[in-house]
Structure formats: structure tokens, C-alpha cells
Amino acid sequence: MAAGPVRHRPRGGIAVQDRTVAEVMTWDVVQARPDTPAQELARLLDVHRISGLPVVDGDDKVMGVVSRTDLPAPPGGRDGSPAVLRPVPRRPAGTATARGTTAGEVMTTPAVTVHPEHRVVDAARIMQRRHVDRLPVVDEEDRLIGITTRRDLLRVFLRTDEQIRAEVADEVLGRALDVPPGDVLVSVRDGVVTLRGTLPHEDDIPAAIGLTWRVDGVVGVVSRLVARAGGDGPPHTGALWRTRD
Template sequence: MVRIVGEVMTQDVVQAHRETPFKDVVRLLDRHRISGLPVVDDDDKVVGVISETDLVRRQAALSTDGRARRFPIRPPGRSVRRADATARGAMAQELIGTTARELMSTPAITVHPEQRIADAARVMERHSVERLPVVDEEDRLIGIATRRDLLRVFLRTDDEIRQEVLDEVATRALGLPTHSVAVSVRDCIVTLAGALRHRGDIPLALRLTYRVDGVVGVVNSLTFHVDDARSSEEPSG
């Protein structure tokens, strides 16, 4: 069975608006023990995402830029400790005046609830993000899917994966007789062996197997009886 994002997403989403102050963003993250949240506009459309990384990056930028701008040369008679304290105070004031609009990463990487979990996991990996806001057809926020949510699907045993490949791919999709294809699974990597009737069935078998939730790789050891690809290229007469 193909699992979709809507089955594992969290519907009660902790979120911020573009004008949410920095201190309130920090409070939300701390109170709910999360490492990031989506930012929405007045229509609940996702406009960005804030992560702890964004906050640290902003704080580091203010620390560096603030000292360079305010203290290019240490004033005579002022100690290093006093100068540092003044810089930290100025940085804190600037952070307090910062809003989610300035902190967020944009555009946000989002997914739809009907997307396959495996595809969403690949999006997450490609963009190096820990969470994906889930949106409807109008890009309105309806849920959140975290890396942990998606990885739960991949916590399947090799036996479970093997049985689904046999039942859903070999028997139901390809209509193969029982035991005509040997399926073995080790560490979520599936090996297909045996002889299919047509050569053109092999790519389909590999593609369907790869789409089974929990599969991270497919090894092709299949052969065929009829080379339908070659026969279709031969002139008719």
C-alpha cells in the first residue's frame, strides 16, 4: 500500500505570522519543544519557514555586523569587557525589534497531502530541511510533516517489504504466477530474480518495486523469455 503525506502529517500546527516578534517566535519554539515552524499570511498561506538555524544565523550576523559598525576602534579608556557588554545589549535590542518576516527562509518548501511519503522524504533530503509545511490547492497551511513523521514509514521489516512486493507488485500489478519471481530483501534493499515473459515487463517491475514504502534500493536480476523490444523494432515486411 502506498502511503501519502496526509496520513502522517500533524494537523495542529504551531505557526507564526510575518509580524510575530522575535521573542514570541522563540517562546513558541521553546514551549512546544520544536525546532522550527511555518510563517503564514492573513489568508493562512505559507510564506516562509523559521528554524533554529535561522535564529542562530541572524544572531551571528548581528553580532558580527553590530561590532564592526558600532566599534570599529575601541574607545580610549573603555575596557574590552565593557565594549562587549554594550555590543551584546545593542544586539539584543535589535533582535527584540526583529519580526518573523526578517527571520524566515523563503520561499518555503511545501508538499501536498496526496503526495507519496517517499517523494516527500526525497524533497526533504534534497533541500536539507527538517520539516515540510503541508498545503492545500490554494497553498493554505493544513498540516506539517517532520522528518520523524516520514521516517516512521521506513521503519518496516524486510519481511513486510518482501510480502508487499510479492502481493502488490508481482501478483496484483504484473499478474505473475506464484513463485515465478524470487523476492529477497536485506536492509530495505530488494533483489528481484526470475524470468518474466516479456523484456518490457522488467522496467515496470523495477519501478513498481521502488515505489513500495520502505524500499531504499532495487537490485535487478530478472531475465525474460520474449524480447518484445527487439521484435517491435523489426520491419513489418
């Protein structure tokens, strides 16, 4: 059974699958220190027209990330009186708060980072899995060297959900795995592919999942595939897989 990569090659001959973060990231990064005041953070976001920025220590190592939603509400209450910013205790790792007076108090930590040699498709999957819109890019010593955003990655893919669905159905299921039409239904939402249906053999399930991951534009695969016992008879029950990197 053939199981080679299924790839869409844009003009220029370089597969999207092979593009790296270094090719799409921003090298000149707007950043903050942990003692940067919240008001200055808001000013930086407005001036540079960005929605978030990394927070680094004295060695340029990433400590966390601040987004607009992490910042305190603008000064001024319902009656027009100035709002008071109050410090809050440091949060557990991986959480964020809407109040605080400095970057160190409002940032989300630890930051999710990538390296420049990582593939764009892998960075996109990390964003989807970790529910983040930007990834600081670090060197081998974890020092900040750039940043990549969801928009950067979307510029590379430029594929609609329908284009992805058609390639999975036609190339992966139809041509590579020779699955009869109608046996497996393919749906795609925001680059996440869901496979529902029956395959002849148990080994066909990981093959279908693996080939689907290789289709350009795919950032996640949810498998609700089942296999028929011995290739015939009723499908096995309880075969619900969700793939992760």
C-alpha cells in the same frame, strides 16, 4: 506476467498505501509572520517543543519555513558579551541562512507543501527527495491548514528496513516477477530500496521498480538493474536508473 500491487495491510483493513495526509497531520499549527523577531521564534519552538514552523502572510499563505538551525546563535560570545544580530540580504529561493533578525530573513523559501488529500507515502517521498523534516499542508488556495512531520509519517509506516527488504525480495521479485534467487540483490536503508542484479528482459526493469514503489514503507527506489539481451547472453551495460516521482 502478474504485476499487481504488493501491499501490507495493517489491522483494520486500510492499506498504508491508501492513507492520506489529512489522517496524520496536525491541524492546530504554531506559525509565525515574516516580521516575527528571531527571539520570539526561538521562544515558540521551545515552548511548543517543536523543531520548526511555517511562516505565513496576511492571507495565511505559506511563505517559508523556519527551523532551529535557521536561527541565530543564542546571545553571548565567548567572553560573555551579548551577541549582535545583524540583518542579512534576502536569500535566493530554496536556501537558508544562520543569521537574521526576523522570520522573513531566516526562513527557508519557497516552502515545500502538500495538500490534505495527498497520500502519506507520497508525502514521505517528497520529504526524502527534498531533504525536509516537515511539510506545511495547504488548501486549494494555498492557505495553511495544518502541518505534517517525518515523525507523523513514521507512525503510519512502522516498518523496519528488514521487513521492507524481505517483502521486495519475496513478494515482488520472487512471487510477482518469478526472478530466481540470487539474480537480484535487495538492500534497504531508511526506506530507500536499492536493486542490483540482472533480469531476463528489458521490460522487467520498470516492472520491478514500479512494484517496489508500491511496497508499504518504501520512500525511494534506486535501480542498478540490467537486462540480458533477448533474455540470454551477457547483460546490457550502462543500464543505471534512479527513479523519481
